[in-house]
Amino acid sequence: MAWTWPFAGRGRVRLSETLERREPVASPVASTQVAATKASSGFVALHMQGEAAWTRRDYAGLARQGYMMNPVAHRCVRLVAEAAGAAPLVLYQGAQELERHPALELLAAPNPRQTGAAFMEALASHLLISGNAYIEMAEASEDARELHLLRPDRVSVVEDAGGWPVALDYRTGKAKRRIALGEEALHLALFHPLDDHYGFPPLEAALTALDLHNASGRWNKALLDNSARPSGALVYAPKEGGNMTDEQFDRLKVELEQTYSGAAHAGRPMVLDGGLDWKAMGLTPKDMDFLEARNGAARDIALAFGVPPMLLGIPGDNTYANYQEANRAFYRLTVLPMVGRIADAFSQFLSGRFGEELRLWYDPDGIEGLSLEREALWRRLQAADFLSEDEKREAVGYGKRQ
Known part of the structure; x- marks a missing residue:
C-alpha cells in the first residue's frame, strides 16, 4: 500500500489507506480534492474544480475586482476619466459663445465638495465601471443650484405604464426617495444591446481577461508563499510493499516543516529516504506561459477601455509607431467621444432647466x-x-x- 504526502506549502494532508479518512486540500485559488486509490504503485489522482469562478457582474463586484484590485483596470479608468475631466468646456447660445452664464458657474463649482474637473472625472468613472451615471440637480437656495452624482448601485430606473423611464429611485440605507428625470435628474448610459434603460460597462466586456489577470496574480502570490515550489506529493511506495508507520510519518512531517518550508529554505534540495518519490501535481510557470498569458489579459482589458497598451507599458504591442501617436489616438478614439457624449447630455438637460437653447461642447x-x-x-x-x-x-x- 502507498502513502502520499501533498507538499504545497499550505494545505498539507495525510492520506490513509482507506478513502473514508482522506481530507480535502485547501488552495488559495481553486478548491481541489485529492484521493488515493489502492494500487501497488501508489497512484495519486488530482481532481480540479470543473467550473471557473467568475466575478459578479454587478457594480460592487466590478468595482472591487476591477478598479480596486486590478492595476490595469484601475489605470485605464484613471487615464480616461482624468483626461475627460480635464477637457475644457465651452457654452454656446446658438452660434454665440458665452463667456459668462449661470450654467458655466454651475459646471465650474457643481457642489461644495467637488470642483468641476473632479465632478466630471467621477462621472466618467461611473460610466466606465457601471455603464451608467446619474446626476441630480438640487436647489440649494432660491438662486443657487448644485449638481450631485448618485452612486449607480443605489439607483433604479422607474418606468411608466408604457415602459418609458420617468424617474429614479435612490436608496440610502432604509430610506428611498424618487427623483424625476429631465426635471431634477439626468441619466447617462452607454449602449447596451440587451437592456432598454441601463448601460453596458466596458469593464464587464473585459471580465474574462480581468479574472484571468487577477487569478494569475493570486496564483503567483500563493507560489511565493509556498517558497516558489510547485504543488506536488511525496509518494511512499517501497518495492517490498508495506506501509509507513505513524512514527515515520510524524518524523517526515516535522522534517518537511522545519527544513523545507518558508522563504528562508526556498530552493533547498530535498533528500528522500528509500521508498519516497516526488510526484509533481501542477504546471510550472514556463509550462503555463505565465507572463504571456498575463500580458495578453492586460492587453484585452486595455482594449475594452480603448486605452492603447503602449500607454500602460504592456509589452508586445506595436500598433503605434511611438508614444505620441498612441496618445493622440487615445484622445481621438476614446476621450473625445466620451466628453462629447457627456456634453450633449448636459446640453439638453441644462437647456430645459434654464429655459434657454444652450449647447455645451469641448x-x-x-x-x-x-x-x-x-x-x-x-x-x-x-x-x-x-x-x-x-x-x-x-x-x-x-x-x-x-
Whole structure:
C-alpha cells in the first residue's frame, strides 16, 4: 500500500489507506480534492474544480475586482476619466459663445465638495465601471443650484405604464426617495444591446481577461508563499510493499516543516529516504506561459477601455509607431467621444432647466493631448497662400478680424 504526502506549502494532508479518512486540500485559488486509490504503485489522482469562478457582474463586484484590485483596470479608468475631466468646456447660445452664464458657474463649482474637473472625472468613472451615471440637480437656495452624482448601485430606473423611464429611485440605507428625470435628474448610459434603460460597462466586456489577470496574480502570490515550489506529493511506495508507520510519518512531517518550508529554505534540495518519490501535481510557470498569458489579459482589458497598451507599458504591442501617436489616438478614439457624449447630455438637460437653447461642447485647442495635432494644423494653414487671413482664422475656430 502507498502513502502520499501533498507538499504545497499550505494545505498539507495525510492520506490513509482507506478513502473514508482522506481530507480535502485547501488552495488559495481553486478548491481541489485529492484521493488515493489502492494500487501497488501508489497512484495519486488530482481532481480540479470543473467550473471557473467568475466575478459578479454587478457594480460592487466590478468595482472591487476591477478598479480596486486590478492595476490595469484601475489605470485605464484613471487615464480616461482624468483626461475627460480635464477637457475644457465651452457654452454656446446658438452660434454665440458665452463667456459668462449661470450654467458655466454651475459646471465650474457643481457642489461644495467637488470642483468641476473632479465632478466630471467621477462621472466618467461611473460610466466606465457601471455603464451608467446619474446626476441630480438640487436647489440649494432660491438662486443657487448644485449638481450631485448618485452612486449607480443605489439607483433604479422607474418606468411608466408604457415602459418609458420617468424617474429614479435612490436608496440610502432604509430610506428611498424618487427623483424625476429631465426635471431634477439626468441619466447617462452607454449602449447596451440587451437592456432598454441601463448601460453596458466596458469593464464587464473585459471580465474574462480581468479574472484571468487577477487569478494569475493570486496564483503567483500563493507560489511565493509556498517558497516558489510547485504543488506536488511525496509518494511512499517501497518495492517490498508495506506501509509507513505513524512514527515515520510524524518524523517526515516535522522534517518537511522545519527544513523545507518558508522563504528562508526556498530552493533547498530535498533528500528522500528509500521508498519516497516526488510526484509533481501542477504546471510550472514556463509550462503555463505565465507572463504571456498575463500580458495578453492586460492587453484585452486595455482594449475594452480603448486605452492603447503602449500607454500602460504592456509589452508586445506595436500598433503605434511611438508614444505620441498612441496618445493622440487615445484622445481621438476614446476621450473625445466620451466628453462629447457627456456634453450633449448636459446640453439638453441644462437647456430645459434654464429655459434657454444652450449647447455645451469641448474646446479642442485647450486639450494638451492634441497640442501636436494643433501645431501641425497651424503650420499647414500658415503655408496655404491661397487662403485669406480671415479664412485661416475661421479654419481654426476663430472669428474674423474686427
